[in-house]
Amino acid sequence: MINDRLIDAGELPIAVRDFGGDQPPLLLLHGAGGNLAMLTTLARALRPRHRVITMDLRGHGRSGDGPWSWDAALGDLAAVAVQMELDRPAVAGHSLGGMLAVLWGQRHPESPGVVSLDGNPPPTRIAQLPGLDPEKAAAELARLDAAFDGARAQMGRTITATELPDLVERQQMAARDMGANEKVWIEGFRRNLVHKNGETSMRPTAETADSLRTLMNEFDLGSIYASTPTPTLTVLATRNLPEQEPFADLYAAHRRYLVEQAATGAKLNPRMRHLQLADASHAMVIERPDVLASVIGDFLHQ
Structure with missing residues (x-):
């Protein structure tokens, strides 16, 4: 039985959906601008091997509003785990949720594993675009920043x-x-x-979107990959979303950077693994839920 409830996380309520079952617990986290409902198909595919709990991150869905920081969001996850009596939950997340998942792994070495589904910050520096002419890279980054500004104007x-x-x-x-x-x-x-x-x-509001944009732009995945004490898997996209096509060269270069970053992390840290998911964009949780459920389940049960 699927059960929806509100968890008291202290300063605000967190909405959760428990898909039930008696298998090892797995917290499944959505991306920025999403909510728990958008993970339903993937959650159902994971249910045979896990008790899956999805949640609305603060400022999204039916959860409360509050200042956004990594510490605050991780505190929300901890409140859900404690109040739902989840023993050593694994955590998997998409996009923003993937970044939270790897941060959870940094702080909870007792976790059986964490999985990031294309949980990568957007490109903001020329160094993150290998193989792209520096002058063109700078121009494309400015154009992308303007596109994000336009999207921000529609928030809330x-x-x-x-x-x-x-x-x-x-x-x-x-x-x-x-x-x-x-x-x-x-x-x-x-x-x-x-x-x-x-x-x-x-939702989210423009203020929440601004906070998330700043946090993600400053996020350093490389140091996390190199030092994570928890088994960590990052799953990377291999093609563009339709809205990324106008920036095709930029995103192709950035995917090269993300692969290099993950490969370096795996060389430095035996607990770190990565894979590129064939024929998958950043919307992989919608495009290939069954494949992802198998990848996540196999990784967490190895």
Whole structure:
């Protein structure tokens, strides 16, 4: 039986969904701008080998709002583990959730393992774009930064009653284009809507998005890979999302950097492993949930 509940994390409530079962516990974390509903298909695929618990990260879905920091988010995970009586949970996460997963591994060597599903900061420096002409790299980074600024301007905006049906229809079309479960996709879209005082807005807020952008831009995966005391697996994308195609050269160079970074970490640390998932973009949790469930399960049970 799937069970939804709110966990008291101290300064705010954290919404969780427990998929049940008596197998070893696994916390499954979504990415920035997402929520627990978006992991439903992957959670179901993992359930035969794990008791899967998904959660809305602070500022997302049905969880409360609060200042965003790595320490605060890790405290939320710890509160969920304690109050749900999860003994030494493994942690797997996508994107932002993947970064949280590897940080959990840094602080919890007793964990049986952590898995990052393309949990990588975006490119911000020329050194992160090997093989790309430096002048072109600088221009592409400036263009990408401007695109992120444009997306930020849409965060937390008010959605009019006449606009909402069109947005839902566009989400349905996106689900069909991605080959995703339409019902799950729409639940994920609606879960980030906030209805208050007769107005509708979308989570996360612009303030939360700004905090996350700063945290991710400053995130140093290389040092974590080299020093993690917990078995760690990072799964890397091998192709672009449609919205990344205008930056195809930049993202191809950045994927080379991410592979080099993970390979260096694996050479320095026997607990670190990595793989490139064939025919998978950053949306791998939607594109290849069954394959990921097998990869995660095999890694955690080895």
